[in-house]
Amino acid sequence: MTDRWVVLGLAPPRTAWFSDVTRWATSGMAPVDFAKCISASEVRARLATGRPHSALLIDGAAVGADRDLIAAARDVGAATLVVDDPRVDRNWLELGAAAVLPDTFGCDDLTDALAVAAAPIKDSHKIEAAPLGAEPRWTGRLIAVIGRGGVGTSTVAMAAAQALAEAEGLDGTVALADLSSGASQAMYHDTGDVVPGVVELSEAHRHGRLTRDRVREQLFELPNRQYHLLAGLRRRRDWTALRPHAFSAALEGLRATYATVVADLDSNLDGEAETASPDTEEQHLAARTVLAQADHVLAVGSAGLWGVAHLAGLLDDLGRFGIDSATISTVINRAPRSPARRAEMLRALSLDGSLGVRLGRVAHQVTADDANRRMSGVSTNAFLPERHSVEAAQRAATPLPKSMVRPVAALLHAAEGDRRGSPATQAAAGPEPVDLHDGAVSEERP
Numbered sequence: 001m002t003d004r005w006v007v008l009g010l011a012p013p014r015t016a017w018f019s020d021v022t023r024w025a026t027s028g029m030a031p032v033d034f035a036k037c038i039s040a041s042e043v044r045a046r047l048a049t050g051r052p053h054s055a056l057l058i059d060g061a062a063v064g065a066d067r068d069l070i071a072a073a074r075d076v077g078a079a080t081l082v083v084d085d086p087r088v089d090r091n092w093l094e095l096g097a098a099a100v101l102p103d104t105f106g107c108d109d110l111t112d113a114l115a116v117a118a119a120p121i122k123d124s125h126k127i128e129a130a131p132l133g134a135e136p137r138w139t140g141r142l143i144a145v146i147g148r149g150g151v152g153t154s155t156v157a158m159a160a161a162q163a164l165a166e167a168e169g170l171d172g173t174v175a176l177a178d179l180s181s182g183a184s185q186a187m188y189h190d191t192g193d194v195v196p197g198v199v200e201l202s203e204a205h206r207h208g209r210l211t212r213d214r215v216r217e218q219l220f221e222l223p224n225r226q227y228h229l230l231a232g233l234r235r236r237r238d239w240t241a242l243r244p245h246a247f248s249a250a251l252e253g254l255r256a257t258y259a260t261v262v263a264d265l266d267s268n269l270d271g272e273a274e275t276a277s278p279d280t281e282e283q284h285l286a287a288r289t290v291l292a293q294a295d296h297v298l299a300v301g302s303a304g305l306w307g308v309a310h311l312a313g314l315l316d317d318l319g320r321f322g323i324d325s326a327t328i329s330t331v332i333n334r335a336p337r338s339p340a341r342r343a344e345m346l347r348a349l350s351l352d353g354s355l356g357v358r359l360g361r362v363a364h365q366v367t368a369d370d371a372n373r374r375m376s377g378v379s380t381n382a383f384l385p386e387r388h389s390v391e392a393a394q395r396a397a398t399p400l401p402k403s404m405v406r407p408v409a410a411l412l413h414a415a416e417g418d419r420r421g422s423p424a425t426q427a428a429a430g431p432e433p434v435d436l437h438d439g440a441v442s443e444e445r446p
Contacts, residue, residue, distance in 0.1 A: 008035050297327055
């Protein structure tokens, strides 16, 4: 029996080419098994059955035809062919489509495109996913700030964004992205509105790649801050509007626009592997996506029994998620002034294993001298004092006091120095260039 292409189709009702492809398949003019779908949900359901599919043929005007649908097909090894609709201005190849057919394509055009982009179904061969054609873009630094509710995670994220923006010295080079389900940054910054926000930025990336100017249009320029703000979800239930691949593209767009992106995250990282629920994984999409790409993670806790216990649990979750211990720093908010009390908290984390075995570090007894040394800004821990002026600054939507910003700035500066000096970073930077002199031949120093 001759190998055949198994093709799913999606198009609006009474689309002319839909009937044509059905006729070619049933008459044997094209070696195609064609299954018509009436919605993007049906396409996803068929792709999830486990049956091999060669390609997805969609109309450019079909409802639900976007980046995530194309990615869903690619994930199971099916190439996406798009039938162009002149009324829709969209770069389908940039979204991941393998080919674009004219709206008046014929049987030979279809089979030629399938021969190039898709694989016929063979029992002895696995269909490989079609590669993306888009070239990778430059991406800025990504800082994840994560903590349990009530420990001051959003405040620490604000302090990190303020510290980085002041260090850059230029307005608009740092973005603070509110990606927590509580989404309190718009209130703290008194934006006056919550639109546009992360939902709008993600939706804009469903159908293409945005320019830097268009990305900046989705963020708030704050009059008394040097960083920009991406507002969060308007309601907790709005996480259902975030699609995985569109959100990933939105995050890529942010990193391609700003030198540094600070993400305010929830601490729940459970996914389908832990709960057997794909809905749970999508609910925690923002935190899981950011942490998988983060250059550095600030794990936030607070003083006291409750705060230290929850910080220990968070560090354990980060270790289980696969975060490299070298990229994690701990921030103790509302910390006591006593070096002995601070040493006691660090010792509790070490004995628990959160700063030791679970993150691959050597657990050790922490003394008061150790705590003072860790407070110097050259370690992986920072202590933020209790300041009543913090809430006053948030109420007035003014910058945070320097006493809150300086420890975080020192921590990030030390972490950036460690990252640049690490073997992995040096290897990623490539060989060191050699100056050229007159008559010299270009060469690279190993």
